[in-house]
Amino acid sequence: MERSLFGFIIRYSKRDQLLIVPLVLASMVVYFLSLDLPKTIINQAIQGKSFPNPGSTATFLSIHFSLPAFLGGRPVSLFEGFELERLPYLLALTMALLGTIVFNGWLKFQINTMKGWMGERMLRRLRYALFDRVLRMPLPRFRRMKSAEIASMIRDEVEPLGGFVGESFVTPLLLGGQALTALFFILYQNAALGTMALGMVTVQTVLIPRLRRRLLVLAKERQIAGRQLAGRIAECVDGVVEIHAHDTSNFERADIAARLGKQFNIRFEFYQRKFLVKFLNNFLSQVTPFLFYLIGGYLVIVGKLNLGALVAVIAAYKDLPSPVKELIDWDQQRLDVQIKYAQVVEQFTDEDLAAPETQALIERPQLPQGGRIVASNLSLVDESGARAVDGISFEAGLDEHVAIVGPHACGAGELAQLLARLVTPSGGTIEIGGIDITRAPEAVTGRAIGYVGSSSYLFPRSVRENLVYALKHRPVTEAAYQGDAQREHAFQMREAVRTGTSLLDVNAEWVDYAAAGVSGPSEMEARIVEVLRVVDLDETIFELGLRSNADAARSGELAEPALSAREAMRERLGSLGIQDWVERFDPARFNRNATLAENLLFGTPIGKTFDIENLAKNGYVRRVLQETGLLGDVLRTGHKLAETMVELFSGLPPGHEFFERFSFIRHEDLPNVKAILARAADVGLQGLDEPARNELLGLPFKLISARHRLDLIDEAFEVRILEARRYFAAHLPPEMKGAVELFDPARYNNAASLQDNILFGKVVTGRAEATARIGALLRQILDELGLRPLVLRIGIDYQVGVGGARLSAADRQKVAIARALLKRPAVLILDQATALLDPASQQRIVSRILEYRKSQSVLWVLTQAGMAERFGRVLVLDRGRLIEHGAFDELKCAGGVLHTLLKSD
Amino acid sequence: MTLEQEVELIRQIPIFSKIDPAMQKLLCFSSDRLTYEPGQVMFHVGDTADAAYVVIDGIAEMTVPTTAGEHIVVNTLGRNAVIGEIAIFGSVPRTATATAKTRLETLRIAKDMLVEVIRKNPDAAIEMIRILAERLANTTALLQREGSRTR
Secondary structure: OOOOHHHHHHHHHHHHHHHHHHHHHHHHHHHHHHHHHHHHHHHHHHOOOOOOOOOOOEEEOOEEEEOOHHHOOOEEEEEOOEEEOHHHHHHHHHHHHHHHHHHHHHHHHHHHHHHHHHHHHHHHHHHHHHHHHHHHOOHHHHHOOOHHHHHHHHHHHOHHHHHHHHHOOHHHHHHHHHHHHHHHHHHHHOHHHHHHHHHHHHHHHHHHHHHHHHHHHHHHHHHHHHHHHHHHHHHHHHOHHHHHHOOOHHHHHHHHHHHHHHHHHHHHHHHHHHHHHHHHHHHHHHHHHHHHHHHHHHHHHOOOOOHHHHHHHHHHHHOOHHHHHHHHHHHHHHHHHHHHHHHHHHHOOOOOOOOHHHHOOOOOOOOOOOOEEEEEEEEEEOOOOOEEEEEEEEEEEOOOEEEEEOOOOOOHHHHHHHHOOOOOOOEEEEEEOOEEOOOOOHHHHHHHEEEEOOOOOOOOOEHHHHHHHHHOOOOOEOOOOOHHHHHHHHHHHHHHHHHOOOOOOOOOEOOOOHHHOOOOHHHHHHHHHHHHHHOOOHHHHHHHHHHOOOOHHHHHHHHHHHHHHHHHHHHHHHHOOOHHHEEEOOOOOOOOOOEHHHHHHOEEEOOOOOOOOOHHHOHHHHHHHHHOOOHHHHHHHHHHHHHHHHHHHOOOOOOOHHHHHHOOOOHHHHHHHHHHHHHHHHHOHHHOOHHHHHHHHHOHHHOEHHHHOOOOOOHHHHHHHHHHHHHHHHOOOHHHHHHEEEOOOOOOOOOOOHHHHHHOEEEOOOEOOHHHHHHHHHHHHHHHOOOHHHHHHHHHOOEOOHHHOOOOHHHHHHHHHHHHHHOOOOEEEEEOOOOOOOHHHHHHHHHHHHHHOOOOEEEEEOOOHHHHHHOOEEEEEEOOEEEEEEOHHHHHOOOOHHHHHHHHO | OOHHHHHHHHHHOHHHHOOOHHHHHHHHHOOEEEEEOOOOEEEOOOOOOOEEEEEEEOOEEEEEEOOOOOEEEEEEEOOOOEEOHHHHHHOOOOOOEEEEOOOEEEEEEEHHHHHHHHHHOHHHHHHHHHHHHHHHHHHHHHHHHHHHHHO
16 A cells, blocks of 8 residues: 555546646636736726727737747737627627636536545545455454544545545646736736735745644644544443443543543644634735735826736736635645545554455365365464464364363464464464465365354344355355446446446345355255254244244235234134133223233334333323223322332332332332322322323323232223224324234234234233243144244344344354354364353253264364363363373373363363 | 232231231232142242242142152142242252142242241241241151151
């Protein structure tokens, strides 16, 4: 990458820059004309110098001028022109002036547009190049760089560079040309005035940049402080658990406040200087016209200068300071972005950057087919200079299972990363199936080797996307475009070529099904389920499928099976004589195992509109209650409920877990509720103010008759709620139709989970183990109807959240292992990949994976030496050295390190 | 049955009879009403304990397995009896298996609630000790009988 900004600009935008030059030159000529025309208008047309008699004519558009004296002063004539009378002559001249103005505007418009394009193209190229470098940086580098700082550099810090690229050559040319034209024009009119203007400009151009030097230092400080602030904020977000756990929020506040203070200081000084410079600059440019009026006026009076020339000089001078000022600004900007560029590029420069060929796209790389893993004299010197891996040599067949064990910090993790070629060895070689892995491109290592570390990263997408991620090495099938999309794609490709960015199409099919050993998406489902079973995740995914809301796009596929399962469930409950274990949603009946809210809405809320917490305040719900005469009932119920809660929970200390588990009122709200009750005792329920009534109205919606047994909803109340339910559905305003999906025995409910759709009701409270037995029954029915794959499919669509946070840490590891298994690597390297799991699951997963990878290579860094028993070969490491190597049975009783490790397990 | 009726019932039970009425109500409110079918097992010996049960209606049978694989009935409990309190206060696994002999209605009192009640009410604690002492005497007598029979 070019070390200097101008090197970068010249190398990649030379052609574009040169294309603008003719336009700039043309604009100079037009600009000169626009200065010269007013003089002619005043002197010739208005003052009538060319028209001594009423009938005389003047020549318009005759192009002739005298060469300057140093060129011989010979008159040159290019066009004879038209003869015009005085008024038409004035008209023609002013029209010509208008023409030059319009033409000049058009030229500027063209130049600006081209500059904009050029800048954006260069910015695109630069950002892409920086990102490309991030992908090629060696892993240890990331221990020193914060992700937020990298993002801040690529996104924000290079932004001004894009603007500058367009300005880099054109602006000095344009502005310099303009200034020179104006200066030349003034000099041409009058040498004295010209010298004066030149003197002022010289002062400006020498003095101002000097004053601005300190500004550059400040700008650099500001850039670094800004980047560090972004890094610190990201740190706080990543470490938020530690902040809460150790009560350090105020320390972090202080730190950020101090940083903001530092930024303020930098900016304060920056602004002070900036505005001082601005003041000086303005003063210098405005003092000149004063001199012009004084001296120029004197010259006109004494007859050494004509009035038209003075007006033109003043007009020309009006245009002089601004190009000069902008030129100075440009110079300032140049220094500023040069510093920024150097700063950023320095961060992305690394001698150990992987060569681009390492990550080149290879359609069908030669992958190891059988053979052996041969590590010879491997060593790795870490950043502190210690030998983390020290001269390790071993051989193992590609059909063997190898366990790597050792005491803490024995170098096994580093060895695993070396074998996976995630770090480059400081010395030694690794061959897998005859291929030198230390030199092979990632197209080979990334496909032949599956590596899973102890805490793997999941992308915030679905489980499926995370699994097939390992198969996206190259676009397998090009995307098909038609019509506008095709034109757009062609345009994007042309631009990509121009800016040196990747030509690969992100919309193509990247998933390499063949690499997973399947023919296409449908077979892939089966493969995914297979690997999920190996890592013991299929039940979890099944549960997720049952309990999460399926993607609305799947509803078409789901509706029919879900409804048949609903029917089957109903029949099964009946045939087992336990139909009363589930209270189904019946439009004509009150459901005593559902909340009052569910009974009223008789549907699943979507979004916040009809959320149980917001119901009392919802205008439409209030109207429904009012119209059906239920408002009084609900208010009275809320009042009784409040009394009961106050009676039950007043004696408990704040923060007692019962509030969370049983109370309708939070402890901190108790005093308020008590006050409301006291007021209600005085003035009656109707006398309460709106907030108090809202508070009481909000309480009963969570009431479940059967569970809470408070006897607050009698049969007459139930009947009125049914009326309100009908009213609610019948009068639902169109804009709220999307906020609730009503229960319908004959329809699939998109807003509810599959489980809720099948049960279509509530498991009754008070039946011992009813939930567990109904759950088992549900699974049995799904199996009988052959719906298990469908449920799994929904589960595989489950969104794992940022960093996989919606899955448990153990499940994240399982997904990561499944991802590595899916691509069928020649070598599977597991670096303490199951350390987060409990011992029993670890045992189970180790057995399953070894069984699944029978006669295929597995290298496993184990945390428990005892598990090495299941492996054909054991490597025992200590302090970076391989100290024992052989079969488990030979090593375990030899009295060596493995023996000691086994005892301490 | 409503909460009020359950409170009435709780008052009949010696452990809970003398505690504060608001506490009695909270005890019922925070507990689950559970119905077991005849033959349904409430808990097995060795399970970890998270709750005790008050029998509202029906009969429960407590059994312990012998080494020979048989089950000795150690107790039969009816209305107003408390089941499963030993494991809660002893922090040990269930000492016996509880099975519903008839259709059995119970109030399931969570461990932390019961501990709270005992901690706050000395009368309830004494009553609890009385029950446990009685159980111990019962079991000792049973063991003596069994011992003399097998000898």
